[in-house]
Amino acid sequence: MVKKQKVVILGNEKQNKHDLDAIHKLQEGLGKVDQFPVYTPDLEWFEKMVLTEKQNSRKKFVKELSLFLMIALFILSGIIVSFYQMPVVFILIQLITPIFIGYYTLTRFNKKVKINE
Amino acid sequence: MDPLIKSAKEGDHLAFAMLFKENYPFLVKYLMKITMNPDIAEELAQETMAKCIQKMHLYNGQSKFSTWLISIATNAYIDQCRKQKRENKWKGQEEVYRKLKWQFESRNEEWNDALEALGKLPVDVRVPIVLKHYYGYSYDEIGTWMKISSGTVKSRVHNGILAVRRELKLGEETEGRHTRKRKTK
Structure with missing residues (x-):
């Protein structure tokens, strides 16, 4: 049991080392992007x-x-x-509006959940 | 609060201009890292500044102004990608880093394979990796900006690093050994 645990820990350490190596290489590459000169317009341009x-x-x-x-x-x-x-039309509008709002909100919500998934 | 930010919040144009001029290189360089395209980075920097002017009243000064700019820029980029995807204008992931690679070559700078691996990742994985491992923001902060949970950010970063490792062929030996072991069992 103890031996098994040691193997797992050593394996994890190695994995972590490889992760750190990858992160280091990424940082190195991104650091080079930071050294690129960026043309900054003058103050007047920003004010405009x-x-x-x-x-x-x-x-x-x-x-x-x-x-x-x-x-x-x-x-x-x-x-x-x-x-x-036309009171009948008025009552119909009063009935249809909340149903439409409820349906619209529900479909929008479902669409948002699907996008986030 | 910085007097410059205070003046900008009160509507001073010059203060706004000075703030933007000060933070412009930082903003463009951040956008260059996530978009991997200098032209898109400059275009998005202008869009970010425009949004910043509209939302200035929402800035409470709790975080640095540059951090606030990064959060707006991140959302602007993600929105742009979604829009392009919806309009089916999405170009292949391979094309993403081509312009940045060209700029490296034009400066006689050696191209970094890790950047190529980063460019092959989807936007929602690339962005949190840059924010976490280059800028050092917390999972919570990144999650708030990207409107996802910190757990999701953590798993995206983890999977992204694994993908970069695979692309760089880091730790393939040990993985191979593990699979070989499993086969014999």
Whole structure:
């Protein structure tokens, strides 16, 4: 029993040594990549990039917000009209919406789990 | 918190620019190691900086700014790979390290076989190996950035190192001996 354990430990030590050798070789190679010169643009370029990016994200925000408000207004007016003019449609919408949301969330969740697997 | 970061959080453009200029070489070199392609690395560095500007309000200063940049860059690269896979634009794994190899040759630098072995690994294995064994981040940190458990990171790193060992033919003798022993039993 003791002898068997020794064999296992020695085997593990050897495996670990080979692992360390592989890691060392990887570190050596990656270290060489670190020595490559990288062209860094000047400060002005970075400042311009920051300004452009901020402008772009502001534009995107305004665009998304207005789209959201338009859709919300459209849905809300549809619901109000159906509530006063066609109550049956209103009840149907109230029933279908939670079912659709539940189904959509479940399928999205399953898809995410599959991707992570 | 670093005064430069504080100013950047308050919306100072110059502070942002100075921060990026300071961290740019580090960021590009990290991306070069995981993408193994200098062109993609520069492209992703710009994407990372753009995301950083949008998410600056989320940076709490608990980790170094460079560490935060690495976490954003890692996600940007993984997202890009997923997108390419979805659009069926995925090029074979063999092509991944070709540009880096060419750059080694153009600098009269000897190509490292371990890098070739690393380039043959899938992205979700290559990235944690670089983060763990070159940058020294913990399994927990890597797991949080890659949105997987630390156990998964550990097993990916372990299997990745085994694959690199196989590619470098390290420890084949002992493995051969073990299998020979098993055969006789």
